[in-house]
Amino acid sequence: MVKNTKVVYKKLPPALPAxxxxxxxxxxxxxxxxxKLDDGDILIKSLVLSADPFLRARMREPSIKxxxxxxEIGQTMDGYGVAVVVKSAHSVFKEGHYVxxxxxxxxxSHIPKSYVSSLLLRDxxxxxxxxxxxxxxxxxxxxxxxxxGFYKYAKPKKGDTIWVSAASGAVGQVVGQLAKxxxxxxIGSVGDDQKGEYLLKNGFDAVFNYKTSDxxxxxxxxxxxxxxxxxxxxxxxxxxxAIAHAKNHARFAMCGMISxxxxxxxxxxxxxxxxxxxxxxxxxxxxxxxxxxxxxxFTTKMTKMIKDGKxxxxxxxxxxxxKLPETLVGLFSSATFGKAVVQVAEQ
Amino acid sequence: MVKNTKVVYKKLPPALPAxxxxxxxxxxxxxxxxxKLDDGDILIKSLVLSADPFLRARMREPSIKxxxxxxEIGQTMDGYGVAVVVKSAHSVFKEGHYVxxxxxxxxxSHIPKSYVSSLLLRDxxxxxxxxxxxxxxxxxxxxxxxxxGFYKYAKPKKGDTIWVSAASGAVGQVVGQLAKxxxxxxIGSVGDDQKGEYLLKNGFDAVFNYKTSDxxxxxxxxxxxxxxxxxxxxxxxxxxxAIAHAKNHARFAMCGMISxxxxxxxxxxxxxxxxxxxxxxxxxxxxxxxxxxxxxxFTTKMTKMIKDGKxxxxxxxxxxxxKLPETLVGLFSSATFGKAVVQVAEQ
Numbered sequence: 075m076v077k078n079t080k081v082v083y084k085k086l087p088p089a090l091p092a093x094x095x096x097x098x099x100x101x102x103x104x105x106x107x108x109x110k111l112d113d114g115d116i117l118i119k120s121l122v123l124s125a126d127p128f129l130r131a132r133m134r135e136p137s138i139k140x141x142x143x144x145x146e147i148g149q150t151m152d153g154y155g156v157a158v159v160v161k162s163a164h165s166v167f168k169e170g171h172y173v174x175x176x177x178x179x180x181x182x183s184h185i186p187k188s189y190v191s192s193l194l195l196r197d198x199x200x201x202x203x204x205x206x207x208x209x210x211x212x213x214x215x216x217x218x219x220x221x222x223g224f225y226k227y228a229k230p231k232k233g234d235t236i237w238v239s240a241a242s243g244a245v246g247q248v249v250g251q252l253a254k255x256x257x258x259x260x261i262g263s264v265g266d267d268q269k270g271e272y273l274l275k276n277g278f279d280a281v282f283n284y285k286t287s288d289x290x291x292x293x294x295x296x297x298x299x300x301x302x303x304x305x306x307x308x309x310x311x312x313x314x315x316a317i318a319h320a321k322n323h324a325r326f327a328m329c330g331m332i333s334x335x336x337x338x339x340x341x342x343x344x345x346x347x348x349x350x351x352x353x354x355x356x357x358x359x360x361x362x363x364x365x366x367x368x369x370x371x372f373t374t375k376m377t378k379m380i381k382d383g384k385x386x387x388x389x390x391x392x393x394x395x396x397k398l399p400e401t402l403v404g405l406f407s408s409a410t411f412g413k414a415v416v417q418v419a420e421q
Numbered sequence: 422m423v424k425n426t427k428v429v430y431k432k433l434p435p436a437l438p439a440x441x442x443x444x445x446x447x448x449x450x451x452x453x454x455x456x457k458l459d460d461g462d463i464l465i466k467s468l469v470l471s472a473d474p475f476l477r478a479r480m481r482e483p484s485i486k487x488x489x490x491x492x493e494i495g496q497t498m499d500g501y502g503v504a505v506v507v508k509s510a511h512s513v514f515k516e517g518h519y520v521x522x523x524x525x526x527x528x529x530s531h532i533p534k535s536y537v538s539s540l541l542l543r544d545x546x547x548x549x550x551x552x553x554x555x556x557x558x559x560x561x562x563x564x565x566x567x568x569x570g571f572y573k574y575a576k577p578k579k580g581d582t583i584w585v586s587a588a589s590g591a592v593g594q595v596v597g598q599l600a601k602x603x604x605x606x607x608i609g610s611v612g613d614d615q616k617g618e619y620l621l622k623n624g625f626d627a628v629f630n631y632k633t634s635d636x637x638x639x640x641x642x643x644x645x646x647x648x649x650x651x652x653x654x655x656x657x658x659x660x661x662x663a664i665a666h667a668k669n670h671a672r673f674a675m676c677g678m679i680s681x682x683x684x685x686x687x688x689x690x691x692x693x694x695x696x697x698x699x700x701x702x703x704x705x706x707x708x709x710x711x712x713x714x715x716x717x718x719f720t721t722k723m724t725k726m727i728k729d730g731k732x733x734x735x736x737x738x739x740x741x742x743x744k745l746p747e748t749l750v751g752l753f754s755s756a757t758f759g760k761a762v763v764q765v766a767e768q
Contacts, residue, residue: 131698140698141669141698306697309693309694313693322488328696328697328701329697330697331693331694331697334694335694339691340691340692340693340694341691342689342690342691343689343690343691343693344686344687344688344689344690345687346656346660346678346687346690347656347678347681347682347687348705349675349703349705350653350675350676350677350678350705350706350707351478351487351488351705351707352705353704353705353706353707353710354675354703354705355702355703355704355705356696356701356702356703356704357700357702357703358695358696358697358698358699358700358701358702359697359700360697360698360700363700
């Protein structure tokens with residue numbers, strides 16, 4: 075018998091989810107030897123589970139449609155993760171294989187045949203000698219989001235000035251380093267001076283703390299001629315400032331708006347009437363739309379950059395599934411520094 | 422001696438300009454026979470002058486940069502127009518020629534050589550047997566704006582649902598008819614039932630009055646599956662509604678935001694955090710950027726559509742330059758119906 079702790083979605087959070095009230099741990103016991111698998115099923119053990127801002131959007135009224143399905147009250151939450159197959163009745167996914175994809179937030183999960191096909195084999199994680207956490211970070215959804223948003227939507231040109239918001243986050247830090255490698259002038263904004271200091275040593279030309287300084291003054295100083303690219307991870311006042319400081323023909327890669335996800339009422343934005351006159355191009359995007367076409371190029375290029383030491387990745391690694399709820403909630407309060415991930419078990 | 426009335430920019434309007442206070446008529450006398458032209462200069466007589474929403478943006482603090490220069494206090498305003506050369510010391514622009522471009526809002530204007538080169542000869546206006554007003558409307562800047570926004574930014578596909586705001590305006594009515602011709606389902610919004618009735622007979626499949634009905638209810642009813650394209654002429658609540666009703670991958674052609682131009686403080690917009698999840702693409706554009714590349718194609722195609730009776734153009738024609746200030750101000754209160762233009766003199 076083994077302990078099997080899982081993270082359960084209990085109640086719709088009207089604002090910031092509270093651990094215990096909206097997201098709670100539940101523990102049961104599992105008799106692995108006696109788990110009965112139907113043909114094609116697998117039993118997996120979670121190794122790393124990823125805390126990502128988009129999971130907050132899944133805690134919504136189910137009647138509201140979006141690209142990621144709403145969680146149902148009482149269900150075990152799920153998100154990106156890497157797991158190892160511990161028991162298999164599947165013809166391809168065998169014991170010992172690593173799988174990647176939407177993994178239930180539990181120590182052990184019985185995955186039915188119909189769902190197995192949505193997972194990817196990720197045995198390269200054993201060979202590459204990179205931290206397993208990277209496969210849900212710089213080499214996973216957030217890294218690919220950074221890559222797609224930057225190359226496909228921001229249309230970077232050498233010499234451009236880019237502003238990356240939430241710059242030390244899972245996506246922002248990768249965008250900034252890609253931009254630096256392409257010869258851009260890279261400005262990042264963060265909510266904590268320690269994060270800013272880290273970024274200045276890792277690809278960013280300039281950083282400001284939006285909590286302790288005036289965004290407008292900072293952008294006037296750091297980008298006196300305006301910004302060519304805004305990489306949007308925050309929303310609200312950040313977006314207003316980006317519009318105010320955009321050059322003509324600026325590109326806004328609209329990745330997410332973390333400042334808005336826990337508000338009962340969204341924050342107003344005022345400067346939109348500059349969009350026509352400045353010919354601003356705002357592109358909302360979701361990395362899922364690009365996975366098939368870009369996965370090989372992305373994985374090859376990013377793995378090489380990491381191994382060559384050309385890109386670094388700051389992580390906030392919490393140990394044990396018990397830390398998952400607070401790590402997820404911490405994303406929204408600058409409590410995490412770098413990509414937030416939970417190491418559930420050793421490889 | 423002839424009377425020469427002009428429209429003078431007197432004072433920065435904090436909100437809606439007032440005729441007499443911010444924009445005023447001034448009349449002097451002109452002795453045409455004794456006007457002395459330097460080499461390359463011309464004297465023109467205005468025939469039609471165009472009242473366009475973007476002129477409001479030129480009444481601003483000159484320190485604020487934008488694509489169209491700010492008016493200077495005390496200057497004669499100018500805008501699109503067609504004029505006839507009445508006296509010439511220029512080698513190409515001769516007496517009797519029609520010229521088009523930025524024309525001073527005066528009955529007669531002495532145009533220096535350096536400025537003449539910015540004007541275009543438009544003698545086809547004499548041959549085409551179309552109303553001269555069309556050259557500042559459907560065949561001028563507003564028509565080309567509609568054309569560029571629709572074909573270059575809205576990426577229309579047969580069967581798409583398009584919502585055109587300010588649908589009976591100079592741009593909106595052309596967009597709607599182009600969209601209908603391309604096989605789209607065309608929804609227009611207007612602030613007046615009479616305008617709506619006109620549009621239903623001229624290319625629009627459905628129309629609603631945003632002043633007397635609930636925008637959200639109307640869009641739910643008219644576009645139950647959402648909108649593929651939003652042609653933005655209004656801003657504010659219209660933009661929020663468009664985001665709320667946008668399908669995934671919707672395109673927003675961001676042409677202008679007439680509801681915002683006379684507000685002391687811009688109206689807030691709340692729904693922007695849907696941009697990433699819905700993959701909304703918002704493109705601000707200014708027709709000036711496309712004039713050179715698109716002018717021939719546009720003029721040929723649009724002239725043919727007009728002559729073949731495939732597109733109609735509703736105009737609000739005021740007679741006499743004295744009507745110009747009130748016509749311009751009327752743009753912002755639904756007081757005009759169709760493209761607003763002032764017939765200053767007969768051909």
